[in-house]
Amino acid sequence: MTKAYINGISCISAxxxxxxxxxxxxxxxxNGDYFSAIEPSYKDHIAPNLIRRMGRAIKMGVTTANLAIIxxxxxxxxxxxxxxxxxxxxxxERFLLAMLDNNEQFLTPxxxxxxTHNTVGSQIALIMKCHDYNFTYVHRGFSFESCVLDxxxxxxxxxxxxxxxxxxxxxxxxxxxxxxxxxxxxxxTTMPIHQSTSNGVQLSEGSTFFLLSKHKSDKSxxxxxxxxxxxxxxxxxxxxxxxIVFLKLYNLTLSDIDxxxxxxxxxxxxxxxxxxxxxxxxxxxAIASFKNLCGEFYTASAFAMWVATKxxxxxxxxxxxxxxxxxxxxxxxxxxxxxxxxxxxxFMLVSQC
Amino acid sequence: xxxxxxxxxxxxxxxxxxxxxEGFLSLSQSKTGIGKINHLTTRxxxxxxxxxxxxxxxxxxxxxxxSNPEYNRNTYLAMIAAKEAVIHSGIDxxxxxxxxxxxxxxxxxxxxxxxxYKELFEKTDHLSVIDTHDCGYSTERIADYIGNVxxxxxxxxxxxxxxxxxMLGCRMIKHGxxxxxxxxxxxxxxxxxxxxxxxxxxxxxxWCKPFDENRKGLNLGExxxxxxxxxxxxxxxxxxxxxxxxxxxxxxxxxxxxxxxSPEGYGATxxxxxxxxxxxxxxxxVDYINMHGTGTPNNDLSEGMATVAVFGNQIPKFSSTKxxxxxxxxxxxxxxxxxxxxxxxxxxxxxxxxFTTPIASLNLTPxxxxxxxxxxxxxxxxxxxxxxxxxxxxxxx
Numbered sequence: 001m002t003k004a005y006i007n008g009i010s011c012i013s014a015x016x017x018x019x020x021x022x023x024x025x026x027x028x029x030x031n032g033d034y035f036s037a038i039e040p041s042y043k044d045h046i047a048p049n050l051i052r053r054m055g056r057a058i059k060m061g062v063t064t065a066n067l068a069i070i071x072x073x074x075x076x077x078x079x080x081x082x083x084x085x086x087x088x089x090x091x092x093e094r095f096l097l098a099m100l101d102n103n104e105q106f107l108t109p110x111x112x113x114x115x116t117h118n119t120v121g122s123q124i125a126l127i128m129k130c131h132d133y134n135f136t137y138v139h140r141g142f143s144f145e146s147c148v149l150d151x152x153x154x155x156x157x158x159x160x161x162x163x164x165x166x167x168x169x170x171x172x173x174x175x176x177x178x179x180x181x182x183x184x185x186x187x188x189t190t191m192p193i194h195q196s197t198s199n200g201v202q203l204s205e206g207s208t209f210f211l212l213s214k215h216k217s218d219k220s221x222x223x224x225x226x227x228x229x230x231x232x233x234x235x236x237x238x239x240x241x242x243x244i245v246f247l248k249l250y251n252l253t254l255s256d257i258d259x260x261x262x263x264x265x266x267x268x269x270x271x272x273x274x275x276x277x278x279x280x281x282x283x284x285x286a287i288a289s290f291k292n293l294c295g296e297f298y299t300a301s302a303f304a305m306w307v308a309t310k311x312x313x314x315x316x317x318x319x320x321x322x323x324x325x326x327x328x329x330x331x332x333x334x335x336x337x338x339x340x341x342x343x344x345x346x347f348m349l350v351s352q353c
Numbered sequence: 354x355x356x357x358x359x360x361x362x363x364x365x366x367x368x369x370x371x372x373x374x375e376g377f378l379s380l381s382q383s384k385t386g387i388g389k390i391n392h393l394t395t396r397x398x399x400x401x402x403x404x405x406x407x408x409x410x411x412x413x414x415x416x417x418x419x420s421n422p423e424y425n426r427n428t429y430l431a432m433i434a435a436k437e438a439v440i441h442s443g444i445d446x447x448x449x450x451x452x453x454x455x456x457x458x459x460x461x462x463x464x465x466x467x468x469x470y471k472e473l474f475e476k477t478d479h480l481s482v483i484d485t486h487d488c489g490y491s492t493e494r495i496a497d498y499i500g501n502v503x504x505x506x507x508x509x510x511x512x513x514x515x516x517x518x519x520m521l522g523c524r525m526i527k528h529g530x531x532x533x534x535x536x537x538x539x540x541x542x543x544x545x546x547x548x549x550x551x552x553x554x555x556x557x558x559x560w561c562k563p564f565d566e567n568r569k570g571l572n573l574g575e576x577x578x579x580x581x582x583x584x585x586x587x588x589x590x591x592x593x594x595x596x597x598x599x600x601x602x603x604x605x606x607x608x609x610x611x612x613x614x615s616p617e618g619y620g621a622t623x624x625x626x627x628x629x630x631x632x633x634x635x636x637x638x639v640d641y642i643n644m645h646g647t648g649t650p651n652n653d654l655s656e657g658m659a660t661v662a663v664f665g666n667q668i669p670k671f672s673s674t675k676x677x678x679x680x681x682x683x684x685x686x687x688x689x690x691x692x693x694x695x696x697x698x699x700x701x702x703x704x705x706x707x708f709t710t711p712i713a714s715l716n717l718t719p720x721x722x723x724x725x726x727x728x729x730x731x732x733x734x735x736x737x738x739x740x741x742x743x744x745x746x747x748x749x750x
Binding site: 001080085086087092095096097099100103104105107108109112113114115116117118119121122123125126128129130131132133134135136137138139140142143146149150153156157173176177178180181183229231232298343 | 395396397458459461463466467470471473474477480481483484486487488489490492493496497502503504505506507508509510511517521524525528530544545548549551552553604605606607608609610611612619620623737738739740741
């Protein structure tokens with residue numbers, strides 16, 4: 001399969017990633033059991049008449065999409081592919097509560113219109129007047145991965161420039177409900193996330209977009225070689241075997257990987273297989289975590305791909321994310337191994353180009 | 354990239370019946386499934402009609418033999434239709450070939466979330482609702498119900514969702530990612546979607562009248578339909594029997610308005626033209642169009658304009674089947690894909706119900722009586738909020 005060159009990136013996350021100069025220098029801690037995204041001033045990015053009506057997921061998505069395009073200096077895109085596990089939850093909740101509170105009366109359509117999962121993708125298309133391919137994936141921890149796989153296939157089908165992004169928002173009520181369902185837990189930050197004995201995660205949100213190109217140019221920061229998703233693997237050995245097969249597709253072995261970014265989330269049960277994999281990986285590569293910085297959400301893997309791209313661009317592995325192994329001399333291949341809920345596993349390979 | 358893709362199994366549950374054969378019977382008798390609302394709890398129960406499936410959530414739980422029922426209607430409908438499609442195709446998911454599952458939904462778990470949302474903050478009885486609310490939940494339940502699924506994903510592009518699931522399935526087979534895929538969509542009726550469409554003022558209080566001058570809006574429906582699609586290599590390997598070939602598909606965006614279609618149907622025109630270009634067919638080779646045809650003033654005019662733009666004065670025979678099932682949102686394109694296959698198999702066009710007067714500015718008359726006629730190629734359109742426009746082309750085998 002053809003490579004996808006990453007020509008532009010933009011990320012809103014729980015860290016100050018929206019500031020271009022940020023590189024793991026100041027780390028913003030979680031607000032107890034959840035992180036909120038550090039958002040920019042949207043009036044610099046979106047027309048004021050539009051901002052008023054948009055929910056946060058839409059604002060975060062439209063802004064990072066726009067910045068990724070600017071970063072790549074792209075003139076047009078041939079496809080817009082978004083991934084989001086929960087979509088525009090704020091608008092969904094607003095319409096739902098209005099409906100329940102008013103016994104199905106006196107409702108206005110705005111929040112219903114914006115509650116559909118493809119709102120971010122379609123708003124980007126509307127603003128850019130893009131009549132081309134437009135897709136929205138909504139599958140839990142595969143939402144962003146599905147976008148990347150689709151983009152790689154579209155390049156083979158002749159598309160040249162594709163915008164992909166992962167977007168997630170939470171609301172105060174959503175945090176409360178997750179807390180009531182015992183899904184959240186404050187993490188002990190004195191120990192690395194993979195050693196956590198917690199039974200919960202730190203919920204988070206954010207939006208990360210990539211402007212991908214079929215062609216390498218002086219704008220190319222890194223390249224996506226490939227992606228693989230695993231649904232409910234039976235054992236960690238099963239994951240390991242499939243990882244070796246995955247790397248082989250690109251003529252690589254584990255010893256070629258310079259940094260492995262692992263999706264430890266802090267919930268010891270969900271992290272079990274990743275912990276079992278760890279000793280098999282550490283001999284050759286530096287291991288880093290990322291959810292201690294971005295928190296857990298359906299499209300956290302998009303943040304991981306942002307980190308992978310930055311590592312290749314800066315050629316420097318920040319100590320705040322390293323959990324094992326030694327600093328590589330050179331960062332050529334970065335492997336992301338993510339898991340969501342101990343059910344959705346994925347590999348993504350990002351390389352220097 | 355040259356591998357052909359065939360439909361080899363069908364599954365459908367809708368207001369027309371709980372199986373494909375029940376659905377076919379209703380269609381052949383020109384009998385609508387739209388009627389009085391029985392199961393959905395809403396204050397508008399007596400005011401509106403809907404294409405409701407005449408089974409309670411408990412009935413559905415019994416049908417899928419759910420041992421720990423959470424009465425998530427959306428999920429049960431999907432499980433029933435997906436299983437029917439797998440059984441119909443005769444595939445064995447344990448035979449070592451790679452099977453994918455690509456589902457789609459818009460309402461997801463909202464139908465159950467809306468029943469308990471407020472009490473979730475007070476009591477703990479129904480907190481599992483937050484695990485079943487998202488779109489991926491039902492897909493994973495189907496995956497486990499079918500078993501041995503190598504790839505799962507879920508699409509949500511409003512009312513074009515299932516068309517995109519079918520398209521993605523074809524592409525994954527052609528790219529060698531999968532050997533066969535169970536593709537489709539599901540949406541159960543919910544108070545949330547019902548009220549949403551009501552605030553948009555696009556619901557007809559009477560039976561919807563697609564492509565009629567006096568159409569007033571759509572009737573909502575519910576349902577699920579799944580199709581098993583297989584690459585010719587996998588099909589030959591097991592010596593399976595194809596039902597229909599998928600020869601074209603396209604996805605375009607209208608980029609006009611978040612909910613309304615452009616008056617000239619620009620996105621729809623692009624989708625139809627690109628699907629035709631992919632198949633290598635001339636417009637004149639299309640024998641029948643299963644229209645999106647929701648019955649709203651905006652959709653039918655816009656789709657009609659797009660049809661004229663593509664086909665000029667040689668408009669193929671066409672009808673909308675929304676007046677049978679109601680608009681089933683994410684499931685609509687897969688339900689209509691099943692109906693398109695039935696049209697090809699039985700060489701029959703199921704008539705557009707409730708039609709009397711053509712739209713004055715278009716003067717297009719749908720087929721409005723059951724018609725037996727040679728059909729080789731069917732075009733099926735699906736359009737949705739967010740400007741999503743998708744078209745599929747099916748060929749008789």
